[in-house]
Amino acid sequence: MLTCTGCSLLCEDIEAIIEDNKIKGTKNACRRGAARIKGCANRLVPSIDQKPSDVESSIKKAAELLRNAKSPMIFGFDNSSCEAQVQGIQFAQKIHAVIDDTSSFCQGLLMEIILQKKLKTCSLDDIRNKADVLVYWGSDAQDSHPRHLSRFSYFPRGESRQRGYEEDRLAIAIDVRESNTAKICKKHFYRINPKGDREFILALMEALSGKAPVNDAKNMLELAGVLKKAQFGAIFVGIGLMYSIKNDFEILTKLANMLPKFSIMPMVGHYNMRGLNEALFKETGYVNRVKFDEKGVQDNKYALIEALKNKSIDALVVVGSDPVLSLPRSVLSHLSSIPVICIDPCQTFTSKISSVNIPCAATGVESAGSAVRMDGKVITLKKIIENNYRSDEDVIKQLMGAI
16 A cells, blocks of 8 residues: 555555556556546656756755855755655755745645644544534535545545435535536535635624625625534635635635534645744744744745845755746746756656756655644655665755755
8 A cells, every 4th residue: 555645635545557667557546646646747857957967966966056146046845855854944944945835825835824823624534524514615625636626525424424415414515616516516515706705704704793794695694694503613724715715715714613513624735844844944934935044944925936036045956846837927927047956756847957956766655754644643654666866855855954
């Protein structure tokens, strides 16, 4: 058995078919997981200025570039082991860098509030065993986390929900479109206008207070009635909701306070984003965007997007992430003028523009470690095939030693 790193569910029931030290197939894995486990279509090779090199030379060149940098940033680690993340934080402290990850423009705010214990949450095992009402809000779990409904929420027979979805569970979808998840929810799909989540929450809060909302009163009162009757509920928050209410996030806290039997679960995408958030929070009190200087933590106002807009960094180390693919093109022009160092198992859009590329092992297949599931449970990742690649933790250690 191995643990799948295709998403933050970290499914532990996966079997790999191995022939000649290569993965030929999988059992139980979803389409995302199977693709992840089989590995890179194009393996990253060491290079300097896009010319073939060797790992030692690439590490030496990366160290030289970082020694000359005055305002470096380290970005990523959401697809790295917890051990590599801790090493990455120490690295950022050593070179007085900013450390940030994708959570700064998706689930980070929610994760920070949960870690501050301002919102009630629970485990995926609690949901599987106890939950009777499930709300997918701004999240299409069937596409983003294909085994979520089948393993942990709607379809399983839980200890207190032996009759499963047929009689013991009700699933609700709130979204701007009828997603694949919404289709499963059938009559309990509530379509909202783009960026209309705040207005929807206000109307729902009125209905929960016993008032008839001005807009869509019938549906709001119906939904409020279902939520009030829940014995154990869970609201799965997707990035659709996060983007919509990012300027008034306290409204979600207010709604959660009106639903004491509900827990909030962030639908984290990358398999170990929560691991980095927890490690940074433990070290600094923040979950991302942390700036270190000679005195320690300076503040947490330095996200990658703003840094590229403001041209406030002069070197970027990217570990297990692909910002060139995911960030708006309008903020990426600054990358062409600064050294970019890419550490990854695979070729990415970022590696194609990097000054230095350093390949590493794929955690959970080619190297071992641990990761934190979306609900906070620590999961062990095993090495299942032999290889000559160094783990990303070891690469970071060597790079620190070379500086």
